[in-house]
Amino acid sequence: xxxxxxxxxxxxxxxxxxxxxxxxxxxxxxxxxxxxxxxxxxxxxxxxxxxxxxxxxxxxxxxxxxxxxxxxxxxxxxxxxxxxxxxxxx
Numbered sequence: 001x002x003x004x005x006x007x008x009x010x011x012x013x014x015x016x017x018x019x020x021x022x023x024x025x026x027x028x029x030x031x032x033x034x035x036x037x038x039x040x041x042x043x044x045x046x047x048x049x050x051x052x053x054x055x056x057x058x059x060x061x062x063x064x065x066x067x068x069x070x071x072x073x074x075x076x077x078x079x080x081x082x083x084x085x086x087x088x089x090x
Contacts (some may be wrong), residue, residue: 005062005084007031008053009044020056029060029082036067039088047076060084 004027011019020030032053034045053061060082067073070087079085 003028005029005031007033009033016053017056020053020059024057024059027059029062029084030057031062031064034063034065034067034073038068040066042066050077054078054080062086 006023006027008016008019008030009032023030030053032045032050034050035042037043050061050063060080062084063077063086065073065085065087067087074085077085
């Protein structure tokens with residue numbers, strides 16, 4: 001069974017609420033990137049934005065962490081049933 005988790009990484013900040021609503025009927029959940037500027041050269045995502053996304057959708061989130069301390073970070077996230085948390089081991 002295939003599942004669709006569109007990434008909201010490049011969505012304009014002010015349009016994320018509308019984007020999530022428009023995709024809700026066809027998406028199984030949403031993919032959210034967290035990057036820390038250490039593990040990778042980008043800095044994206046925040047706990048505040050992640051909490052805000054919870055107000056926009058009840059769909060599961062696939063939280064993709066590209067961070068130096070993925071286990072420590074996971075303790076700071078409020079997971080809901082169905083959420084996925086993935087990270088890199090290198």
